[in-house]
Amino acid sequence: MAELVSVITPVYQGQGHVRRAVDSLLRQTHQEWECLLVSDDGTDYLGWLRQQGVSDPRLRQLFSTRTGSGPNLTRNLALRAAHGQWIAPLDADDCYDPQRLERLLALAGETGLAADNARVVDDSNDLVLHLAFSHDRQGRLELDDFFHTHVPLLFVFHRQLIQRGWDDLPRGADTLFNLRALEQAGYARYCTEPLHDYRVHRASLCHSADAGERFAEAYALTLQRLQEDGLGFGSPQMRQQVMALIHFKQQLNQLFSQRCAQGYAGTFQNFVDDLPPAELQQLRQ
Structure with a gap:
């Protein structure tokens, strides 16, 4: 069955x-x-x-x-x-x-x-x-x-x-x-x-005028919760790996917001696709 x-x-x-x-x-x-x-x-x-x-x-x-x-x-x-x-x-x-x-x-x-x-x-x-x-x-x-x-x-x-x-x-x-x-x-x-x-959708959170600010607040809260209570992850090693992932996304969001303030008009995905591999790797460190 x-x-x-x-x-x-x-x-x-x-x-x-x-x-x-x-x-x-x-x-x-x-x-x-x-x-x-x-x-x-x-x-x-x-x-x-x-x-x-x-x-x-x-x-x-x-x-x-x-x-x-x-x-x-x-x-x-x-x-x-x-x-x-x-x-x-x-x-x-x-x-x-x-x-x-x-x-x-x-x-x-x-x-x-x-x-x-x-x-x-x-x-x-x-x-x-x-x-x-x-x-x-x-x-x-x-x-x-x-x-x-x-x-x-x-x-x-x-x-x-x-x-x-x-x-x-x-x-x-x-x-x-x-x-x-x-x-x-x-x-x-x-x-x-x-x-x-x-x-x-054009009306989604990702396309709102304050998207960068709202994402930044969400990433900061997630990192805080991971430090305080672990958000359900079992091992300290996994928790650290997840924190590294969220920090990486936080750094990307911050860089994207800066480029938008300087006049960049593309989408977040376009922005990530255009980043040199070396710069992406640097954000992970």
């Missing part, structure tokens, strides 16, 4: 895109899934989907206790209610390729953890901008690989690897959640081919 996958999808003002995410689940070749839609704005999304002609018993709905509580608290609500042996996050504005769950489950059997490359898509025109990784990672992901992408990665997790939920942090809780599972698993199996879309 196929193993059940619990797909976790927080939804806030999602009428413009949640059907696309749900439709991508309905097309999955692995049929044993449930989707926990967590309404974070009080909307009855199951009712709304039925009005659009979409109804399936595998779709479940939960409501956050406070409107706008954010993706981390709503993911934790879904995690507590999930029935599956496997957990798979899916943001309401993203979507899976039809074989994603089937292929990642086959890989995840080795360590309990698997991920695919991400296809970064401009939501305004459906153009593919770039991939999370431009080079093959030799079939596996380790912590060092997180230094080489600035795109949030989507994993499929076995429940046994999840010792703690998503932290109530303003930025980066998904990365910390992934890294804690990675510490438990040792490494993640990796599919070089992108099997999902990560959609980017």
Whole structure:
């Protein structure tokens, strides 16, 4: 019997895109899934989907206790209610390729953890901008690989690897959640081919006028928490490696903000792509 996958999808003002995410689940070749839609704005999304002609018993709905509580608290609500042996996050504005769950489950059997490359898509025109990784990672992901992408990665997790939920942090809780599972698993199996879309929007946090300042505050808070309580990482060595990763991202964000103040008009990804390898390496030290 196929193993059940619990797909976790927080939804806030999602009428413009949640059907696309749900439709991508309905097309999955692995049929044993449930989707926990967590309404974070009080909307009855199951009712709304039925009005659009979409109804399936595998779709479940939960409501956050406070409107706008954010993706981390709503993911934790879904995690507590999930029935599956496997957990798979899916943001309401993203979507899976039809074989994603089937292929990642086959890989995840080795360590309990698997991920695919991400296809970064401009939501305004459906153009593919770039991939999370431009080079093959030799079939596996380790912590060092997180230094080489600035795109949030989507994993499929076995429940046994999840010792703690998503932290109530303003930025980066998904990365910390992934890294804690990675510490438990040792490494993640990796599919070089992108099997999902990560959609980017002009109205997102990354494009706001105060994005650099908000990211700087989030990185500083994360480093403080790592020093104070470890954020659930088991070994001092892993904690230090994670702190080095967050510090690296903090340094990149600071440099990007400085260049923007000097007139740079490109995106963060363009900025990173244009940095000389020697300068990137210096930021890691």
